[in-house]
Amino acid sequence: MTQNTYLELGHLLLISKNKILKKLLLLCVIAGLVSCNSKNDKNAELSKKNVDFYSNIWEVAVNEGRVNILDSAYVDDAVLHTVPEIKGKANAKAYYENYVVGFSERQFTIKEIFADGDKLVKYWQFKGKHTGTFFGIPATGKSVDVIGCTIVKMKDGKIAEEQDFMDNLEFMQQIGLIPR
Secondary structure, eight states: OOHHHHHHHHHHHHHHHHHHHHHHHHHHHHHHHHHHHHHHHHHHHHHHHHHHHHHHHHIIIIISOOGGGGGTTEEEEEEEOSSSOEESHHHHHHHHHHHHHHEEEEEEEEEEEEEETTEEEEEEEEEEEEOSOBTTBOOOOOEEEEEEEEEEEEETTEEEEEEEEEOHHHHHHHTTSSOO
16 A cells, blocks of 8 residues: 555545544534433423412312311421411411311412422412401401412422412401501
């Protein structure tokens, strides 16, 4: 073989090597994109699952008055960030039982709900008539219509933390505890 033949072979090998490297790079990029989409798909799937679960819980517990569903809705060490803070799933259930016992004609509506995996935010409206004892407050017969927002953290498909935000002054005025 001549020197030119060796040079031509070397050139061909270099071209082949470059083509292989380009193909490998392309495969790596495609694999990275597929893995990102897979992660996004899993997050979207988890978000939907949590939204469906969480929405159903409040339909059953508040609107239907079947608070026993809360026994399986919370993790054992759940926290409701209220004043005072509520800890444990039994105490969370007892907290929400006050709404079911204290109000008839309940309508709890989730107006908007957003999720990112295990984090949820719901914008809601609560309507009802104060016809029973509510956190020790005797019935006033007054109707309420309040809106609020809840930030939620889920864990393994159950509620781990919640924090509600609403106009408590307006709520107390509507049930007649505080004058307007």
